[in-house]
Amino acid sequence: MDFVKELRWRGMLHDMMPGTDDLLNNGVTAGYIGFDPTADSLHVGSLAQIMTLIHFQRAGHKPVALVGGATGMVGDPSGKSAERNLLSEDVLQKNLAGIQAQLEKFLDFDSGENSAIVVNNYDWFKDFSFLNFIRDVGKHITVNYMMAKDSVKNRLSGDTGMSFTEFTYQLVQGYDFYYLWKHHNCSLQMGGSDQWGNIVTGTELIRRKDAGEAYALTTKLIKKADGTKFGKSEGGNIWLDPEKTSPYKFYQFWLNTSDEDAKSYIRIFTLFDETTINGLETEHDAAPHMRTLQKALAKDITIRVHGENAYDKSIKSSDFLFGNVGIEFLNELNDEEILGLFEGVPHFEVDQSDLADGINIIELLATKTAIFSSKGEARKMVQAGGVAINKTKAASAEQMITSNDLINNRYIVPQKGKKNYFLISVK
Structure with a gap:
């Protein structure tokens, strides 16, 4: 396999x-x-670079994954309009451990x-004094060279300016490459196209400091066809950690991509070969409503x-909400998975004592919760068969809800019509 041809x-x-x-x-x-x-x-925005390393290894x-x-x-100033908050060492160590564990799943x-x-570049920087750094590294790269970088020029011409800390970032990253x-x-550093300037600084440092040869390769930044930022949802980043983004929500993120984006993403984020992808596109184009590309x-x-x-639970979760999978499916899920499934759904809490002797359905839907704005509205909807x-x-409007109705001994799932779900949990 030819790595460059594969990326191309x-x-x-x-x-x-x-x-x-x-x-x-x-x-x-x-x-x-x-x-x-x-x-x-890491979040899905990092997946493109993970895929680059996967293809690199397959070739x-x-x-080498550097954390x-x-x-x-x-803090890297590339593509940033303001300096970000610096991390404490405790937070940083927690972050590093989480990221390393995720990278080990892919390579x-x-x-x-x-x-x-x-x-981890902390290993070679922790004992590197400031004086030694400016003597051994800083003297090889001129200020003129550093000022010519777009990441620097853009910040200097803006309202916020640039701190010395950020200005030196390209030297620090350049030394990573040298080390x-x-x-x-x-001999090769890769990254997104916004990293070109920092990467080239590394190749220049290797050349000037030790007369060595090193190379740079960048990949395209991922953008959505409609111009909005890739990797974001209404709730923020789509994370690889299932505790931050449930597998169901993760699955839905990809399933809900547009046809145009799906044709791009299936090349970038899967290992399907060109023949397989062309076949999926042909099948998709013949019946777009089947969403063949998005599902694959x-x-x-x-x-x-x-x-x-x-994945299986994500499919069943989708079928539960939009298909014919019954309530018993929820017994297969833990609390985190249930809350992930109903993320964004109105969520109410009631006391265990409310269910001890049973509670009238109208009372539950209109008084103990705000699923309906009034008892009259709730009664009318129940009698019409809409609940x-x-x-x-x-x-009937006389139905009693008891602890026997609890799913996983904790949850009740009311519906108003077919598509409006609510979640009640017992505290």
Whole structure:
């Protein structure tokens, strides 16, 4: 497999330095990508770079994932309009541990010569004094060179300016590349196209400091066809951590992509070959309403990130809300999964004592909760057959709800019509 050709047909390649092809064709190459530890989980925006490392390893090369224990304390100004908050060491260590565990799910760390490794730049910066850094690193890169970078020029021309801390970021990242080149024989740095300036600073430092050769390759930044930011939902980032974004919500994020985006994402985020993807596109175009591309995309990514069991539950969850899966399905879910399934659904709490002797359905829906604004409205809807409790149509306005109706000994699921769900939990 040819790494550059693979990125090119998938629409991922943005730019690379001359000679990169020759480097990759001359044997196993070590190449790295840096991951920013601003949270204890990566999000789907990081998946493009993870996929780059996966393709790199599949092409026979050695992937190096760098987690920025040191650079996370500084903050990369690339693409930023303001300086971000610096992280405490305790928070940073928690974030690093979470990210490393996620990276280890995607890369092969036991494949011989091209086994993946994870490195933390704090390991080589923690004992590097300021005086030694400016003497051994800073003297090789001129201020003129640093000022010419777009990430610097854009900030200097803006209202917020740039702190010295951020200004030195490209030197710190450049030294990362130098260290990995020197100690891990790492000749290639990869990243998103917004990282080009920082990456090239590293190649320049290697050249000026040790007369060495190193190379840069960048991938396209992922954008949605409608111009909105990729990787965001109404609730914020779509995380890889199931505790931050439930597998069901993760699955739905991919399932709900537009046709145009699905054609792009299925190339970037799956390992399907070109023939398979072309076949899926043909099938999709013949019957777009079947959402063939979206289903294949969502299935592949959900399984690789969360596993087969989480995917199966996501399918059943979707069928529960929009299909014919019965209430008994909820007994297969734990509290976190139930709350994830009903995320965004109006949620009410009642006391255990309310159910001890049973509570009238109208009382529950209009007094103990605000599912209906009045008892009269609730009664009218129940009598018209428009209310269900736990997916069973309410029998009458005199129906009593007891602890026997609880799912997992804690939840009741009312419906107003077919699509309006509510969740009641007992405290």
